[in-house]
Structures are given as structure tokens and as C-alpha cells.
Amino acid sequence: MKGCETANSPDRGRTVISRALAILGTFTTDRPQLTLAQICRQTGLRHATAHRIVGELAAWGALERKPGGAYVVGLRLWELGALNPRALPLRVLAMPVMEDLHAATRQHVQLAVLQGTDALVVERISTAHAVPIVSQVGGRVPLHASAVGKILLAHGDETLLDTIVGKRLSRFTPATITDPGELRVTLAECRRTGVAIVREEMSRGTYSVATRITDSKDRVVAALSVIGADPATQRLIPAVVVAGRSISRDLRSAR
Amino acid sequence: MKGCETANSPDRGRTVISRALAILGTFTTDRPQLTLAQICRQTGLRHATAHRIVGELAAWGALERKPGGAYVVGLRLWELGALNPRALPLRVLAMPVMEDLHAATRQHVQLAVLQGTDALVVERISTAHAVPIVSQVGGRVPLHASAVGKILLAHGDETLLDTIVGKRLSRFTPATITDPGELRVTLAECRRTGVAIVREEMSRGTYSVATRITDSKDRVVAALSVIGADPATQRLIPAVVVAGRSISRDLRSAR
DNA sequence: GCGCCATGTCCGGTGAATGGACATCCGGTG
DNA sequence: CACCGGATGTCCATTCACCGGACATGGCGC
Numbered sequence: 001m002k003g004c005e006t007a008n009s010p011d012r013g014r015t016v017i018s019r020a021l022a023i024l025g026t027f028t029t030d031r032p033q034l035t036l037a038q039i040c041r042q043t044g045l046r047h048a049t050a051h052r053i054v055g056e057l058a059a060w061g062a063l064e065r066k067p068g069g070a071y072v073v074g075l076r077l078w079e080l081g082a083l084n085p086r087a088l089p090l091r092v093l094a095m096p097v098m099e100d101l102h103a104a105t106r107q108h109v110q111l112a113v114l115q116g117t118d119a120l121v122v123e124r125i126s127t128a129h130a131v132p133i134v135s136q137v138g139g140r141v142p143l144h145a146s147a148v149g150k151i152l153l154a155h156g157d158e159t160l161l162d163t164i165v166g167k168r169l170s171r172f173t174p175a176t177i178t179d180p181g182e183l184r185v186t187l188a189e190c191r192r193t194g195v196a197i198v199r200e201e202m203s204r205g206t207y208s209v210a211t212r213i214t215d216s217k218d219r220v221v222a223a224l225s226v227i228g229a230d231p232a233t234q235r236l237i238p239a240v241v242v243a244g245r246s247i248s249r250d251l252r253s254a255r
Numbered sequence: 256m257k258g259c260e261t262a263n264s265p266d267r268g269r270t271v272i273s274r275a276l277a278i279l280g281t282f283t284t285d286r287p288q289l290t291l292a293q294i295c296r297q298t299g300l301r302h303a304t305a306h307r308i309v310g311e312l313a314a315w316g317a318l319e320r321k322p323g324g325a326y327v328v329g330l331r332l333w334e335l336g337a338l339n340p341r342a343l344p345l346r347v348l349a350m351p352v353m354e355d356l357h358a359a360t361r362q363h364v365q366l367a368v369l370q371g372t373d374a375l376v377v378e379r380i381s382t383a384h385a386v387p388i389v390s391q392v393g394g395r396v397p398l399h400a401s402a403v404g405k406i407l408l409a410h411g412d413e414t415l416l417d418t419i420v421g422k423r424l425s426r427f428t429p430a431t432i433t434d435p436g437e438l439r440v441t442l443a444e445c446r447r448t449g450v451a452i453v454r455e456e457m458s459r460g461t462y463s464v465a466t467r468i469t470d471s472k473d474r475v476v477a478a479l480s481v482i483g484a485d486p487a488t489q490r491l492i493p494a495v496v497v498a499g500r501s502i503s504r505d506l507r508s509a510r
Numbered sequence: 511g512c513g514c515c516a517t518g519t520c521c522g523g524t525g526a527a528t529g530g531a532c533a534t535c536c537g538g539t540g
Numbered sequence: 541c542a543c544c545g546g547a548t549g550t551c552c553a554t555t556c557a558c559c560g561g562a563c564a565t566g567g568c569g570c
Binding site: 048049 | 557558559560562
Binding site for chain 3: 014015016035036037047048051055069
């Protein structure tokens, strides 16, 4: 490999594929549907170009056109995404255990994996009467302020931690850890105990505990958490750990 | 110059995007991971071309490289696919009701939407002790031999039915409907009653009933089914209908 | 009517994509 | 160990698909 890491950042992509991917990248949870004009503005592409690319993507099923004329991500992409081993296959294994954990605790149960510099929520079981929480399936939560995030960060690459710290630890509540040193101590604790505890660090009135999920080679591939409304949520640590190890075991025997 | 069409591909897509999509399209539930060489064989692309495109897709996160060298669909695509309104958002609304239906019946519960000429299973709740079934989340089931499929087909475009009938109705069991006329009668019945009943038409020993899920404009957007092990599964029709209407109502108020 | 904006279509110049050739790395085999 | 077949990775001159300015269409409000 040559020193060719200057590929993407300087300007917007020159290759057709990068443009197509840029178009796909404009779709987010906040903006799940876009018109052609919006896509043009977002990507900076000429409308003729965007029109052609979007047309091709839509013809294949990567995008779909709604009656109004707006585009949404196509079902075909969902189908494709379902093949990712850390998403749906993991979920299929984890779901029964998550149900058990939910039944035993009556609290939100979350499953997340590492995606870039965030934790991606792959599955969640909620109760209508439990604490309202912001996260959603398919959404992201910060690594330094969530229980699942801390687990993933603690077992992640050293450079990942540097990246996270490097772009400053954003504050959500007074309890959010924003000091790099303090974060490192906390993460070391996570590695030692295998458990992460978060007390109102992401939003007031929510407490959560998380544990790791490992694959057959003992690599941490996901994190499992329970989210409650009071500090006593800590008492659920044993339940979470049991569930986490159960999923890890299923994962081991499955592959 | 042009004399290089060689053997396999008469006139494959010549645009870059179509090639990239062709590469993505080679990933299926049967072949969730592929090496570069396999991708080349599948798509008929030169390895230099595939190498470059795959590299670009992987850099963006549409594909991921496993330790062994094989590629899998990237988590970023799952994240994108989660934005499709007929996939995850629908699922979020349907899930609580599906749980209820599952609790009340102790049978498999399935949610499917129309994708091309198949029914795509978007969500499923299973029990370890229930009938083993072939379908899986992210997988497809035939429109003419499954309960969810019949519902979707009955309310689909007229041309869709022509297409399905046109490429012959494949037989899975002696009970599978393979006669176009008989199928049309069955579908008319589905439209009239709002319920589809399937008795061992897809696999022996499985019986299922399905109902439709409609959006705020009364368009059928999905189908909900319960799958049991004996003909008495029909007694669950009222439960399925109630659940289906409940989801439809939630769908109406949500958007 | 008229302007405004979004979408859709066309065509000539040109630079990104192609694919043949070469290089490297690995596991199997005589 | 030398050899081989197959897979991955890299390079570069040729050329053809892509780009984007320009024009056409269609809806909406004034």
C-alpha cells in the first residue's frame, strides 16, 4: 500500500461511485426522505448528474420514489443490510435472551455494536411505561456517555479512544464525563469488571448498566444494556451479565 | 476493441454504478460473504475493475473486509436500510402488537411486505417449541404459497399477478396452488374477507392465516400472519385480524 | 397571463474508468 | 525445494461513459 490515504477528504468525490455513495449518505434518521433538489443541495452535485445517478439507484431498488416525488432508501438496501453479521444475524441470536432479560427486569434492553466513532443500536426492547429514552433502533449513541458505548470503547482500538478524546467529549448532562483522564480510568474499570455503569451521563433520570458480548475468539463484538429510571438499576448487573454471557455462548456455538 | 464480449455476458451494464450495484447484488442470504474472485466470477467483471470498485465500497462502509479476506455487506448499509419506512419504522410500530399476538397464540408470528415478486419477511417472532419453518427475517417467501404472500398479491397490482402467473406457479407440496384460475379465486376470497388461509401449501405440517395491514390511505402495505402446526390454526383468525387492525390503526395515527 | 422552482432530457468535450499486463503472496504438490 | 495455480494488488495508455451547460416541461402562487 502506497501513501495514498489522501483519497477522500480534500474535496468532494470525483469518482462516480463516490458521488452515488454521497447521495446515499445524505439520508439520515433526521432526513429519511429527500427530494432531488435537496439531494443536489446536500451533495453539491449538478441536478443533471444527481438525476441520472438517483435514477439508476432507484431502478435497482437502492432508492424508492414516493408518490410526492421524494426519495427514500429502498427496501432492497434493507434486505442487503440484513446480511451483515453484526446486525440481523447477531440480533436473531440475541433476541430470545433479550426477551428474557426484559421479562426479568421490565426495563429497556438494548443491543449495540461499534460503528465508526459511535455505538449503533441494533436492537431494543422497550416498555411503554418505562423511562422515555432518546435512542432508537438504527440510531447512534455516543461512545463516552452511554453504557453500551463505554463497553465498546473500552475494548476497542487504542486509536479509537484517541479519536474520541481528540474531538472533545461533548457534554449532555452535568454528570457526563468530559475529562479524558477520568474516561480512561472508567474504561479501565470496564475492562476489569466487564461491566459499564452510567448514571445520568447521557440524560437526566436514566441509569444504565452494560456488559460485553464476545465471539468465538473472545473479541468483543457487541454490548448489551439495561436502562432504568433510578440508581437502583445497578442491582440488575448480575442479570445483564448472565444474559451477555448467554448470548456470547450462543454466538460461540453458532459459528 | 469491441470484439471482447467473449463468452458469458451479452450486454451487461456498462455504467459504473450498475457494476457497483451488480457487485452488491451478488450478496444473498445463501452467499452472505464472498471473496474478490467470487465476485468477479459472479459479475463477470475484470478483477482489476472489481478490485477498485470493491475498494471504494469498502472504504465508504458499504462492504466490510473480514480477516480472512472475504467481503461481507457493511454495517453502514444496514444503517441505511433501517431508514426504509416499510422496514424498521413499520417494525417498531408492529412489534408490540406482534408480541401480544405471539403471547396469545404461542405460535410463530410474521410480518412481511411486498418486494418485487416475493414477500419479504421484515419481522418474525418464533418459539423454540413451535413448528420449524423455513422463512427467516430478511428472507423471501413466494407470493402464491404463503399466507402473507397471498394477502400482498391479492391487493397488489394486476400486472404483478400476471407476472407471477406468467412464470409458472412453482409447487412445494401436493397442496400448493399451481392453477392460475384457482389462484385468482383464492385471491378474490382474500380481498373479500381480508384474510388468507394456507394449509400445507408451502411445506407439510404448517398451516397459517394472514391479514392485511393498511396505511392512512387504506393501501395495503404489509401482511401479518400466524403459523401453526395443525388445521386448527384457523381458529386464530380473529386474533390475527384484531392484531392487524391494531397495527393499521397505529400506522394511521403515526403518520 | 407571468415568474419561480423542481424535475426531466439532450449532446459535445473530456477526464475518469477500463482491462491487459505485471507483481506479489499463499497453499498445495511432486 | 522448486513449481504451479489461484487470489489479490498495482500500473498505465486508450477510450468511452460521464459531466454539465443548455433547453424543455410541469406545477404552483401571484
